[in-house]
Structures are given as structure tokens and as C-alpha cells.
Amino acid sequence: MTGDTDDQVAYKTTTATEYTEDDVPLAVDPGEGTPFIVIPRGGVQEVGRSCYQLETKFGTYLVDAGLNQGDGGQFPDFRGIDEGQIDAVFLTHAHIDHVGALPVIESRNLLSPRAPIITTRPTEALASTLLKDSLKIHKEKAEKPGREQLYTDADVRKVLDRFVPRGYIRSDIQDYVPNLPEQETLTFEFGNAGHLLGSAWIAFETMGSRVVFSGDLGGRSNHLPDIEDPPKADSLFLEATYGGTENHDSASETRTEIYSDAITAARNQEPVLIPSFGVGRSQELLYIFKNRLHQLDNDTRSQIQLIYDGMAVGATNTYNQHAHGEFASESIRNLRVSNGEDQPFLPDQADAGYHIDRQDALDNERTPIIIAPSGMLAGGWAPSYLVEFADRYDHANIFLCGFQAEGTPGRQLEDAIDAEAGTIEITLPALRLGEGVPDTDDGTTVEIPTEWITRYSGLSAHGARQTLREFARMVSPEEITLVHGEPDQQRALAANLADKVETVTGIRVGGMMDATPVRPRTDDDSDSALTDRPATKLLDEAEHELTFDETTAATDMDHSDLVDRMDTLEMALRTIDAELGVARHDDTFSEAEIRSIVRDEMRSLLRDEGLID
Numbered sequence: 001m002t003g004d005t006d007d008q009v010a011y012k013t014t015t016a017t018e019y020t021e022d023d024v025p026l027a028v029d030p031g032e033g034t035p036f037i038v039i040p041r042g043g044v045q046e047v048g049r050s051c052y053q054l055e056t057k058f059g060t061y062l063v064d065a066g067l068n069q070g071d072g073g074q075f076p077d078f079r080g081i082d083e084g085q086i087d088a089v090f091l092t093h094a095h096i097d098h099v100g101a102l103p104v105i106e107s108r109n110l111l112s113p114r115a116p117i118i119t120t121r122p123t124e125a126l127a128s129t130l131l132k133d134s135l136k137i138h139k140e141k142a143e144k145p146g147r148e149q150l151y152t153d154a155d156v157r158k159v160l161d162r163f164v165p166r167g168y169i170r171s172d173i174q175d176y177v178p179n180l181p182e183q184e185t186l187t188f189e190f191g192n193a194g195h196l197l198g199s200a201w202i203a204f205e206t207m208g209s210r211v212v213f214s215g216d217l218g219g220r221s222n223h224l225p226d227i228e229d230p231p232k233a234d235s236l237f238l239e240a241t242y243g244g245t246e247n248h249d250s251a252s253e254t255r256t257e258i259y260s261d262a263i264t265a266a267r268n269q270e271p272v273l274i275p276s277f278g279v280g281r282s283q284e285l286l287y288i289f290k291n292r293l294h295q296l297d298n299d300t301r302s303q304i305q306l307i308y309d310g311m312a313v314g315a316t317n318t319y320n321q322h323a324h325g326e327f328a329s330e331s332i333r334n335l336r337v338s339n340g341e342d343q344p345f346l347p348d349q350a351d352a353g354y355h356i357d358r359q360d361a362l363d364n365e366r367t368p369i370i371i372a373p374s375g376m377l378a379g380g381w382a383p384s385y386l387v388e389f390a391d392r393y394d395h396a397n398i399f400l401c402g403f404q405a406e407g408t409p410g411r412q413l414e415d416a417i418d419a420e421a422g423t424i425e426i427t428l429p430a431l432r433l434g435e436g437v438p439d440t441d442d443g444t445t446v447e448i449p450t451e452w453i454t455r456y457s458g459l460s461a462h463g464a465r466q467t468l469r470e471f472a473r474m475v476s477p478e479e480i481t482l483v484h485g486e487p488d489q490q491r492a493l494a495a496n497l498a499d500k501v502e503t504v505t506g507i508r509v510g511g512m513m514d515a516t517p518v519r520p521r522t523d524d525d526s527d528s529a530l531t532d533r534p535a536t537k538l539l540d541e542a543e544h545e546l547t548f549d550e551t552t553a554a555t556d557m558d559h560s561d562l563v564d565r566m567d568t569l570e571m572a573l574r575t576i577d578a579e580l581g582v583a584r585h586d587d588t589f590s591e592a593e594i595r596s597i598v599r600d601e602m603r604s605l606l607r608d609e610g611l612i613d
């Protein structure tokens with residue numbers, strides 16, 4: 001469907017095409033006029049297997065290489081890529097849907113012998129934990145009848161050897177990829193995406209053109225810095241996970257809610273399972289308990305056993321090691337400096353699942369609160385715990401606090417709440433604790449009372465539409481391609497961006513394997529994409545730019561009046577500064593929330609001074 005009217009931006013929907021073997025449309029020839037061609041190889045109208053091929057005159061690159069946890073194809077579609085063709089891989093962050101396919105790329109020899117994998121230091125560390133864990137699961141599954149092993153230990157080792165971990169840098173590709181022509185260049189830049197420790201948006205620039213990949217955008221965490229402003233670009237590949245949601249529920253309220261619900265349940269001796277992404281979400285949850293458990297009286301505290309399991313264990317170590325400097329929020333940095341805390345993500349009384357007898361933990365006096373991957377109950381320890389819960393308890397609690405992709409057990413539980421069913425029968429990819437992995441993909445079928453399930457929507461690591469739109473406005477591209485989102489989310493976002501992002505003339509939705517050209521913008525506006533970054537705009541709630549009434553501010557005011565006003569402003573700024581200091585020590589606020597407090601204060605200040613309406 002192409003909607004193309006005079007006063008509306010055209011947006012193009014391409015249905016995901018199933019290409020046949022000889023039909024993969026890869027005749028691409030980037031060069032003058034078309035410096036980049038981007039071919040999505042996964043992560044188009046889906047949250048999973050993100051992978052985008054970036055063709056340039058100076059090599060073939062991949063942005064991310066993830067796998068799919070839900071239904072649909074498991075790996076990205078690599079057809080048409082020759083052996084050794086890929087000159088480097090760039091990773092936005094270490095979630096499995098962005099890095100899980102790296103060993104397959106290795107086993108298929110798609111990377112050139114010296115191709116580096118360029119990313120941030122925390123992403124390297126987390127990806128290493130993730131890929132080793134993923135290999136273990138892959139090998140276990142491959143032993144089952146009818147399954148084959150697609151990659152080996154050696155492939156994972158080779159992948160890890162290729163990593164070139166850095167900070168949030170801007171650099172020339174020549175420094176990383178051998179044998180490129182020296183005169184002309186391709187530049188890349190990583191900026192904080194506020195989604196996961198080490199997460200980044202990535203900008204590429206060559207031959208007078210720039211393209212930005214948003215990666216997954218966050219801005220909602222209390223342990224990460226806010227999203228860094230991206231540069232302007234001709235084209236933007238934007239994630240759309242929550243494109244249909246203008247704003248999420250408050251993250252800080254949700255944190256308090258999860259904590260108090262868990263403690264109330266534990267006081268009633270009802271066990272709690274919080275299925276959780278091992279990387280990121282688990283640490284966010286542990287940080288909630290870290291900050292609050294010490295407020296409980298000793299009796300209550302000793303009744304609770306907080307368990308974190310599976311990949312959350314290794315990832316928590318990595319978080320404790322790497323969450324500092326440019327990668328951590330100010331509250332974490334303060335905790336380290338003022339309290340000498342070197343394990344900000346580990347509550348004193350948390351037990352790693354590997355160090356305890358898990359079955360005993362479910363039977364003993366203390367009530368377990370369990371944080372275990374996977375967040376969608378699609379693998380890991382969470383499904384095993386749920387099988388045990390179903391068998392042992394009359395009443396228990398399942399807290400769903402992450403995104404549940406289509407086709408996962410987590411989504412089935414979520415749907416059961418909406419259907420208001422009394423119970424739900426669900427097949428989990430697990431056996432009982434101690435019985436290993438299931439023999440077939442069928443796993444164990446259990447019946448779960450729907451009243452056990454609670455959904456918390458405020459903790460998403462993904463920004464809602466407002467965040468996506470602000471990001472798009474800063475990039476001010478001519479073209480936006482929506483990726484990483486289900487079709488209805490993308491449509492909602494496309495319509496909104498078409499309406500509200502002035503620079504945009506076209507928005508693409510869908511288009512798996514569609515070669516998308518990126519061209520320098522056509523307008524002869526002197527405000528080209530490659531000018532310096534814009535100053536961050538202050539936007540009010542109604543999305544209008546704050547405008548200063550210049551007549552009042554400069555002309556109608558005599559000098560002494562101006563001096564008075566400057567004094568008032570200075571005092572007010574000092575007050576804001578002090579409040580900011582307090583807020584920064586309060587770990588319940590995220591950087592984004594602190595910013596919005598400051599923004600509100602400044603607005604009311606400017607309003608008081610009659611500088612804005």
C-alpha cells in the first residue's frame with residue numbers, strides 16, 4: 001500500500017517477501033549518488049534476528065546479527081552473501097536478538113579472515129557470556145533426534161577473538177579493516193542508546209552522506225545514562241517495538257510496585273517467579289532489591305530467599321565490572337564513589353542458582369523470589385521453575401515485566417490475562433528441576449491459574465513512541481525505515497512520524513531483503529545532513545518548541561530590568577542545580593526522569609519570568 005497525497009508524507013509498506021534461492025535481489029552497486037545500500041536480513045517486521053547489511057564502496061558490513069526466539073525463521077537470511085564478503089560487524093548491544101547469530105556467520109565463513117566485530121566494552125563482555133551460554137543450549141538441543149549442530153565451540157571462540165571493544169567513539173574504518181583505499185573513508189560513530197549496559201546507536205558516514213541505525217532505544221533505566229543525541233543524517237533505521245504506545249507507565253512507580261508486590265507475596269509465603277532477560281532486565285531487578293531490601297526488618301528479611309539464576313549470574317558479574325564511567329548512570333557512579341560499593345547490582349542476600357540446591361530452595365522455610373531467564377519463558381531456568389511451581393504450590397506468583405514476543409510461552413500467559421481465562425494450559429520448554437532439558441521440543445504441559453500472573457508494563461527497556469519520535473527529530477532524516485517491531489506497532493509509528501517529523505519525505509515499513517538506497521539529501525537547503533549537531537531542542541508536553549518572546553526579552557526591557565531578571569534566573573538555576581543533586585542521589589529516578597524534572601522546572605521558571613507562554 002502506498003499512501004501518497006499532497007499534504008501527507010508518503011509511507012510505503014512492503015510485505016515481507018519469501019525469496020527463492022535464485023531470486024535473492026542482491027545486485028547492489030553503491031557509489032557516487034548512492035553511498036550506502038542497506039539490505040535488512042532479519043529484524044524487519046519482527047522483534048528478533050536483527051541484522052542489516054550495509055553495502056558501501058569501502059566494504060560490506062553488518063549491523064547486528066541476532067536470532068529469533070519466537071516463531072518465524074530462527075536466523076537471519078544470509079543467502080547471497082559470499083564467503084569472506086563481510087569486512088566487519090558492528091553490534092548495537094548484547095541482546096540475543098542482536099548477537100545470537102554471530103557463531104553461524106562464523107561457521108558459514110561469511111566473514112573475511114581479519115574482519116573485526118566492533119562494539120563497546122560492555123557489549124563485548126555481555127556478548128561473550130551470552131554466546132557461551134547459547135552454545136551450551138544449542139549443543140544440548142542438537143543432541144536430540146532430528147536436530148543438527150549448526151556451530152561449534154571453535155566458531156564461538158573465533159567470534160570472541162574478533163571483538164574489538166571500545167568506548168563510545170567516532171573513528172575511521174581504515175583503522176580497523178585492512179587493505180581499504182586510504183584517501184576516501186568511511187566513518188562510524190557509537191553513541192549511548194540507554195537500552196542496556198554498553199548499548200549504542202551507530203552512525204555511518206561516507207561520500208557526503210550519513211545513515212543512523214538506532215539499535216534499540218531506551219532512556220528509561222535508572223542505571224544507565226540517558227540516550228546521547230544522535231547526529232543528523234539522510235536516512236534513519238529506527239526500531240519500532242513500542243511504536244503504538246505514546247508513553248509507558250512510570251518506570252520508578254513500576255519498580256516500587258514490583259518490589260512491594262514481591263515482598264507482600266513473600267510475607268504471605270507465596271513464591272514469586274520473575275522471568276527475566278538474563279542480560280539487562282535481571283540486573284535492573286536486582287538493583288531494585290539491592291536498594292530496598294535493607295529497609296526491611298530482620299525477621300521479614302530472613303524469611304525471604306532471593307535467587308538469581310542462569311545467565312543472570314554471569315551477566316550480573318559483568319554489570320558489576322563494567323557499569324562505570326560513560327557506561328553508567330550518575331546514581332551508580334555515586335554509589336561507587338560515595339559508598340565504595342563495588343557490586344552495585346548484587347544484593348547482599350542474593351543467592352546464585354548454581355550455588356544452592358534449587359529444589360531445596362523451593363521446599364525450605366524461606367519463601368523464594370526468583371529472577372531467572374528467559375524473560376519470555378522460551379528457554380533457560382524460568383520454565384523449569386514454573387513447572388515446579390505448577391506442581392508444588394496452591395498459590396504462587398508470576399511477574400511478567402518484559403516484552404513478550406509472539407509465539408513464546410510468555411505471550412501465551414499474557415494473552416491469558418487478556419482473555420480472562422480461569423486457568424491456562426501451557427507447554428513449557430522444560431522438565432522438572434534436575435531432569436535436564438526436554439527430549440523433544442514439546443517440553444512439559446502444565447496448568448497455571450491466571451490469577452498467578454501479573455503484568456508490569458512500566459519497566460520496558462524500550463522507549464515508547466515519544467522517545468522514538470524525539471530521536472527521529474534529532475536525526476532529521478529524509479527517509480526513515482522502520483525495523484524491529486510488529487506490523488501494527490510500525491504502522492502506528494509510521495503515521496505518527498509522517499505527521500510530526502518535518503524533514504521526513506518517506507517512511508518505509510517492512511521490506512525484508514529489500515535493498516534500500518541511502519542518498520545525500522536532495523534539497524538545496526544549506527542545512528545539510530552533515531552539518532554539525534543541532535543543539536538539543538527543549539520540547540514541551542504538547543511537542544511545541546519553546547520559543548522565547550524576543551520582543552519582551554530584548555526590546556521592551558530596560559537594562560536594570562534585565563539585570564534583575566538575570567539575577568532571578570541565576571538564583572532559580574541554583575535551586576534547580578541543588579534539586580538535581582538530590583534527585584541524582586535518589587536511585588529511583590532514571591536519567592530521563594531527572595531530565596524531565598529539570599525540564600519542568602525550567603519551563604515553570606521561564607513562564608514565571610514571562611519569557612514563554
Ligand SMILES: [Zn+2]
Nearest residue numbers: 093095195216
Ligand atoms: Zn535489545
